[in-house]
Amino acid sequence: MSRTRTPVVPRWFAGEGEAFRLLGTRCTACGAVFFPREDVLCRNPGCQSTGLSEVPLSPRGRVWSYTDGRYRPPAPYVSDPELPWRPYTLIAVELAAERMVVLGQGAPGVTVADLEVGMEVEVVPGVLSEDAETTWTTWHWRPVGVAA
Amino acid sequence: MDDVALATGGGGGVTDDVAVLGAGMHPWGKWGRGFVEYGTVAARAALADAGVDWRDITSVVGADTVRGGYPGYVAGATFAKALGWQGARVSSVYAACASGAQAIGTARAQLLAGLTDVVLVVGADAAPKGFFRPAGGERPDDPDWLRFRVLGATNPTYFGLYARRRMAVHGETLEDFAQVKVKNAALGALNPHARYRRAVTAGEVAASAVVADPLRLLDICATSDGAAALVLSTLEFARRHGASTPVRIRAVATVTPTYPNTALDLPDIATDSATAVPPAEHTFRESVARAAYEEAGIAPHDLSVAEVYDLSTALELQWYEDLGLCGAGEGAKLLREGTTAPGGRIPVNTSGGLASFGEAVPAQAIAQVCELTWQLRGTTGARQIDGARVGITANQGLFGHGSSVVVVR
Ligand SMILES: [Zn+2]
Numbered sequence: 001m002s003r004t005r006t007p008v009v010p011r012w013f014a015g016e017g018e019a020f021r022l023l024g025t026r027c028t029a030c031g032a033v034f035f036p037r038e039d040v041l042c043r044n045p046g047c048q049s050t051g052l053s054e055v056p057l058s059p060r061g062r063v064w065s066y067t068d069g070r071y072r073p074p075a076p077y078v079s080d081p082e083l084p085w086r087p088y089t090l091i092a093v094e095l096a097a098e099r100m101v102v103l104g105q106g107a108p109g110v111t112v113a114d115l116e117v118g119m120e121v122e123v124v125p126g127v128l129s130e131d132a133e134t135t136w137t138t139w140h141w142r143p144v145g146v147a148a
Numbered sequence: 149m150d151d152v153a154l155a156t157g158g159g160g161g162v163t164d165d166v167a168v169l170g171a172g173m174h175p176w177g178k179w180g181r182g183f184v185e186y187g188t189v190a191a192r193a194a195l196a197d198a199g200v201d202w203r204d205i206t207s208v209v210g211a212d213t214v215r216g217g218y219p220g221y222v223a224g225a226t227f228a229k230a231l232g233w234q235g236a237r238v239s240s241v242y243a244a245c246a247s248g249a250q251a252i253g254t255a256r257a258q259l260l261a262g263l264t265d266v267v268l269v270v271g272a273d274a275a276p277k278g279f280f281r282p283a284g285g286e287r288p289d290d291p292d293w294l295r296f297r298v299l300g301a302t303n304p305t306y307f308g309l310y311a312r313r314r315m316a317v318h319g320e321t322l323e324d325f326a327q328v329k330v331k332n333a334a335l336g337a338l339n340p341h342a343r344y345r346r347a348v349t350a351g352e353v354a355a356s357a358v359v360a361d362p363l364r365l366l367d368i369c370a371t372s373d374g375a376a377a378l379v380l381s382t383l384e385f386a387r388r389h390g391a392s393t394p395v396r397i398r399a400v401a402t403v404t405p406t407y408p409n410t411a412l413d414l415p416d417i418a419t420d421s422a423t424a425v426p427p428a429e430h431t432f433r434e435s436v437a438r439a440a441y442e443e444a445g446i447a448p449h450d451l452s453v454a455e456v457y458d459l460s461t462a463l464e465l466q467w468y469e470d471l472g473l474c475g476a477g478e479g480a481k482l483l484r485e486g487t488t489a490p491g492g493r494i495p496v497n498t499s500g501g502l503a504s505f506g507e508a509v510p511a512q513a514i515a516q517v518c519e520l521t522w523q524l525r526g527t528t529g530a531r532q533i534d535g536a537r538v539g540i541t542a543n544q545g546l547f548g549h550g551s552s553v554v555v556v557r
Binding site for chain 1: 279281282284286288291293294295296297298299300301302305308309310311312313316317357358359360361362363407408410412416417418419420421422423424425
């Protein structure tokens with residue numbers, strides 16, 4: 001049975017392969033960038049414009065910090081309690097153009113031993129979990145130069 | 149501010165003081181009973197300590213216990229009912245880990261406004277097993293729900309990120325982090341209210357399981373049952389009551405961040421962007437301490453003791469810097485020099501800290517003030533810091549809640 005590919009959160013990312021990007025919004029009045037996206041009101045306290053347009057975030061950044069989850073996190077994280085827990089890596093990435101830090105899971109196979117603060121990483125499409133009907137898609141960070 | 153100014157009382161900062169007439173706690177642990185029981189035990193202990201009859205309390209402020217997807221147990225009224233309805237005005241507050249400070253702040257505002265002259269503040273929790281988790285259901289508009297759903301980012305995830313960052317930027321080591329636990333465990337061993345009451349070695353920290361790299365189980369605070377309560381009054385009520393030199397609360401800082409918040413705080417998936425507005429001169433945590441110092445009219449060098457929120461060992465080092473006890477990147481040096489241990493210039497977490505208590509969310513910020521109260525009274529026995537005159541608490545609640553209380557005597 002084929003599953004439908006559905007983003008775990010709608011409109012946070014789009015595109016396939018090399019064209020995959022996180023999607024934020026930019027205030028049309030003051031230029032402030034938001035991720036997760038703000039679609040109603042600019043949060044710059046000196047602006048508060050309601051004009052916000054979608055903008056792709058830089059695909060590459062540098063590792064601000066990283067960690068992993070050695071124990072199964074609670075719901076609503078989805079994992080199969082029948083299977084042994086496999087730790088995942090979490091990477092906080094500093095985007096130079098946006099001057100912000102964005103958290104994401106590391107791509108499958110990336111462990112903390114592969115990472116260093118300051119290392120260049122890129123955003124890639126990933127799968128968060130699968131159930132009977134749906135493949136829930138997400139974004140992953142992967143060190144630049146590492147094959148998929 | 150010098151000692152003379154402190155001794156004159158009331159006039160150091162921008163507001164008047166309120167008196168801490170009584171402090172009480174239910175011991176922290178995993179007792180398997182309800183939070184109402186813990187809260188009433190703490191409340192009765194605080195009332196007995198104050199020598200105030202429950203029926204004379206004119207206001208009750210509860211720090212809410214969250215279960216079942218909302219501040220489910222509206223704490224003020226729950227405790228007032230359990231202690232026996234007597235008609236006092238009631239408030240309940242929720243600000244995650246900062247709930248206790250907001251409860252104290254609410255009580256203080258009522259006292260300074262002349263709405264009431266003696267208030268009971270109570271916070272209690274019966275903690276869940278394992279990781280804190282968001283309430284159930286599909287709630288994609290809740291950042292706390294999203295970080296679990298999308299990333300599996302638990303609280304220790306953030307502690308791990310901060311610790312790794314400190315290692316990379318400041319050259320701190322796992323041994324430095326372990327020494328925070330060693331210090332706090334030694335103090336907790338002396339505290340009858342603490343849950344963990346035995347000394348811990350750096351070797352034991354290193355040998356404990358990794359939870360969120362680089363942090364081990366013994367670097368990270370547990371979740372506990374517990375309760376803390378305070379009886380606060382106007383200085384006039386305290387005098388009439390025979391307390392001529394009570395411990396006093398001089399400042400309560402409950403400030404929010406300034407945009408852009410460039411710290412990756414729980415439960416956020418990203419920081420604010422600093423493209424449109426440059427970051428403020430001080431980080432959010434620094435601004436919490438600065439607001440408290442300014443309101444109290446004191447500076448870091450005036451402090452005798454501090455209770456900071458050591459959700460992880462590494463985070464305690466961060467608080468040293470945010471409180472201005474040392475410069476950026478000097479937290480581990482301060483610890484290694486013994487400055488923050490008993491006998492040092494500014495002992496930190498003389499209670500044993502969260503390392504020895506485990507967090508009982510709505511009670512913890514109140515418990516911090518209980519410890520400072522007892523330190524300033526000189527009644528903490530084996531963990532007493534001689535001549536303690538001025539103390540500060542520091543804490544930060546999920547979603548942008550600053551929490552810092554300055555206590556003087
Ligand atoms: Zn704007």
